[in-house]
Amino acid sequence: MRKSARLRISRGSPGAAGRYDEFDVPYEDGMSVLDALRWIRTNLDSTLAIRYSCTNANACKTCMALVNGEVEYTCVAKLTPAVITVEPLPKRPLIRDLVTDIVPEDEKV
Numbered sequence: 001m002r003k004s005a006r007l008r009i010s011r012g013s014p015g016a017a018g019r020y021d022e023f024d025v026p027y028e029d030g031m032s033v034l035d036a037l038r039w040i041r042t043n044l045d046s047t048l049a050i051r052y053s054c055t056n057a058n059a060c061k062t063c064m065a066l067v068n069g070e071v072e073y074t075c076v077a078k079l080t081p082a083v084i085t086v087e088p089l090p091k092r093p094l095i096r097d098l099v100t101d102i103v104p105e106d107e108k109v
């Protein structure tokens with residue numbers, strides 16, 4: 001029997017009531033949380049807002065989110081065949097879903 005993971009993902013925009021959506025994702029050993037988020041966007045909900053660039057090199061640092069309450073790089077956090085809660089960074093302004101404004105104030109024009 002094929003294993004699956006369930007992702008419980010915070011959805012919402014600034015000024016709107018947020019919610020959690022749950023998605024079941026086929027699980028394979030070695031998958032990251034980002035792999036699962038990308039699978040959801042491709043197969044279940046293309047409106048899910050996520051951000052990433054390098055996908056698994058831990059180089060771009062743009063994929064950070066709360067994974068089960070801990071700040072993690074989603075491309076490094078390993079998926080497990082269980083329920084995983086993914087939320088936006090708590091101390092950054094929310095843009096939408098899992099995307100927050102991570103540009104330092106002194107770098108904004």
Ligand code: FES
Nearest residue numbers: 058060061063075
């Ligand atoms: S996607 Fe680049 S560090 Fe995670």
